[in-house]
Amino acid sequence: MTVRIRSALDTLPAYAPGRSVPGAIKLASNELAFPTLPAVAQAIADAAVHESSGINRYPDNGAARLVTALAALTGAPESHIVTGCGSVALCQQLVQATAEAGDEVLFGWRSFEAYPIVTQITGATAVRVPVTAGHELDLAAMADAITPATRLIFICTPNNPTGTTVRAADLIAFLDRVPEHVLVTIDEAYTEFDDADDSPDGLAEATSRPNVVTLRTLSKAYGLAGLRVGYAVADPAVVTALRKVAIPFALNSLAQAAALAALGARAELAPRWQQVVAERTRVHAGLRELGYEVPVSRANFVWLPLRERSAEFAAHSEQHKVIVRAFADASGGVRVSIGAPHENDAFLAAAAAFPR
Numbered sequence: 470m471t472v473r474i475r476s477a478l479d480t481l482p483a484y485a486p487g488r489s490v491p492g493a494i495k496l497a498s499n500e501l502a503f504p505t506l507p508a509v510a511q512a513i514a515d516a517a518v519h520e521s522s523g524i525n526r527y528p529d530n531g532a533a534r535l536v537t538a539l540a541a542l543t544g545a546p547e548s549h550i551v552t553g554c555g556s557v558a559l560c561q562q563l564v565q566a567t568a569e570a571g572d573e574v575l576f577g578w579r580s581f582e583a584y585p586i587v588t589q590i591t592g593a594t595a596v597r598v599p600v601t602a603g604h605e606l607d608l609a610a611m612a613d614a615i616t617p618a619t620r621l622i623f624i625c626t627p628n629n630p631t632g633t634t635v636r637a638a639d640l641i642a643f644l645d646r647v648p649e650h651v652l653v654t655i656d657e658a659y660t661e662f663d664d665a666d667d668s669p670d671g672l673a674e675a676t677s678r679p680n681v682v683t684l685r686t687l688s689k690a691y692g693l694a695g696l697r698v699g700y701a702v703a704d705p706a707v708v709t710a711l712r713k714v715a716i717p718f719a720l721n722s723l724a725q726a727a728a729l730a731a732l733g734a735r736a737e738l739a740p741r742w743q744q745v746v747a748e749r750t751r752v753h754a755g756l757r758e759l760g761y762e763v764p765v766s767r768a769n770f771v772w773l774p775l776r777e778r779s780a781e782f783a784a785h786s787e788q789h790k791v792i793v794r795a796f797a798d799a800s801g802g803v804r805v806s807i808g809a810p811h812e813n814d815a816f817l818a819a820a821a822a823f824p825r
């Protein structure tokens with residue numbers, strides 16, 4: 470006899486471990502390509518052996534000290550902040566908290582690959598609204614796609630994987646059209662790299678509108694992808710719901726200590742973000758010179774809408790020892806993270822050698 474697994478899971482991709490190619494440059498996961506700050510490493514080591522809260526103890530389930538630090542950073546009251554095991558966990562919690570079978574979760578496509586997965590796990594229906602020809606989220610079309618079944622909307626800006634941002638005025642016009650009972654999530658995973666002058670202030674929207682939540686992560690700009698720390702800023706009623714569906718103690722004590730240290734090291738991190746932006750500008754220009762179509766990115770990656778040639782490009786890059794992320798389908802392309810200068814050079818050389 471075979472155990473019964475929910476049929477909703479049948480068409481979900483099974484976990485495939487990331488292939489490691491010895492000696493290859495990894496530009497596939499939008500990580501920060503700088504060594505861990507000594508202060509962060511020290512905070513992790515100290516937390517492991519802390520007298521009263523070492524790793525033999527359960528972590529603080531409410532991450533109180535981290536929430537206090539995030540309140541200081543964001544200007545939001547502590548009651549509006551909740552942490553998660555990466556903001557991808559918060560994406561799943563948002564779906565769990567708002568949608569069930571028959572309900573709709575709306576997002577642009579392409580956008581963050583986790584949105585359809587967490588939606589399907591919950592049994593809700595994913596509604597994908599195509600991005601514009603310029604690879605931007607189509608907020609007008611997304612507003613038109615809201616139905617009585619819509620429960621949750623994800624707006625990713627800068628958008629993963631296309632790198633584009635929405636404009637503040639467009640987002641406000643969109644939010645004004647969304648019914649009050651529908652929750653809108655503004656996913657700002659890449660906000661520290663966003664140098665557009667007309668980008669929205671997600672925090673301001675999340676603190677002034679009860680149906681808006683903003684997601685942030687320490688995985689990208691803060692260099693803590695391996696420790697899994699994200700947070701949401703939302704109305705206290707949404708915060709309470711997110712806590713109810715959380716896995717207990719999901720944010721471990723080493724992650725909490727590292728996050729506190731990383732937030733305290735913003736002054737040291739900010740120049741790294743500027744270097745990423747400068748390298749992104751250089752990589753973008755290099756690719757354009759080679760004749761590639763590349764939308765302007767405001768994140769720490771660039772998007773090559775290579776469509777049916779995406780898989781071929783990724784395989785070609787791998788032969789040049791550069792691992793990129795291919796989304797190989799009709800709306801597909803290749804996402805390339807910005808790495809250290811010599812890594813970006815290696816990628817540009819691979820791109821130059823790709824037969825076109």
Ligand SMILES: *Cc1c(COP(=O)(O)O)cnc(C)c1O
Nearest residue numbers: 555556557581629658686688699
């Ligand atoms: C990377 C990413 C996240 C979350 O990452 P975590 O590591 O789970 O915090 C969330 N949203 C988008 C769009 C991302 O690209």
